[in-house]
Amino acid sequence: MAVVNAHTLLPVGLALLAGALAPSAGGASGEITPAPRPALEFIDTRFENASPAWYEFAADGVAHLHFLYDHERGSSNRAAGHFHFQLQGQPGARLVLEFRNLDNVWNGAPGSVARELKSVAVSADGRNWSPLATESLPGNRVRLSVEMPGPRLHVARVEPYRLSDLDRFLESIRGHRLVQIAPIGRTAGGLSLEMIRVGDPRAARRVFVRARAHPWEAGGNWVVQGLIRRLLQGDAEAEQFLGRYCLYAMPMANKDGVARGMTRFNLRGKDLNRDWDKPADPALAPENAALEAWLEESIRAGHKPDLALDLHNDGGGRLHLSRPPVADLDRHLEKMRSFEALLRRHTWFTEGSTQPGFRNSGTLGDGWLERYGIDAAVLELNCNWIAGLKEAPLGRHWETFGAGLARVFFDYFAPSAR
């Protein structure tokens, strides 16, 4: 679907007005003339992963969508920027939407998602998605122009990966001889949290991957799916990979937020990619407490991960290397340089890593290195553009990236690289 010029569009409000003014009964004949359907009848935000939002029609007919913030406990931080909603209206109608409430507070500083919101995903059936560019407006507003392909159109920040998608994936691999899916705890809302193991726990090396600490960032889920599918392909290479390392994946850390279409925090107002510099609070961040208990049990059992990646989405797409005050920081950074080089070699990654001096305290990458001595990093996936492919990202691109990671880990753990 191409971007349409906003000036050629039928303003939603005028269309609604036309509908309202249409005569409900014809002239002398008494025939009933049905009122034309408004171009935009309804915006549905009440389904799995739909984002909390309210909307109104401006005088110029543009539909203004106001996304609701989720807030961090004990902090000024707030986040809105996830969206997933369904437009219902006339097939063929051209609609103009404007996104509001994009002024977030991140790490205590004001910022706006508007600058990072350059592309969205749209789908007529909620299954097959295509990218669509947005238009930036003054005042941190973002405009989207769409043409209704049928009576419904899903619009999402990135191609969604819902709990039902995860359930379907888990069912497709459950029972495989190389897979173990173990519950490790529950979310604040009571949902079961899984740890997926792929391969032999006695393998020489272990890699841990987490996705979806932040609910809007679906990219990581697609990566985990692509990685696991590659490892279970049953070919000689997959056998080689799993002969060298075992994968542990926590596929969806913030399930409550994903189910409810939230942006960043968990149900208790905690950021699951913060506070890793100290023991997790089981009452406020049970998702992290469960992961921490799993990690400490793994360490006691002699199965400490050699490498840990926390998968995220942002508008930059870089490997985030944090620098806590640890004695062997240079060794860690050297390992991460080799990891980055392998990402460039075996995947479409080109975005590079954070500048020398960068630190983001309490992130999983930072805290696991500082507290457990694990080579850990946050990997951001650009939500707007994949420079290495010259394409706007969809789930399948992130799955391809995940498949490439299988070889990245294999080379990273090469005996010569130890």
Ligand SMILES: [Zn+2]
């Ligand atoms: Zn994130």
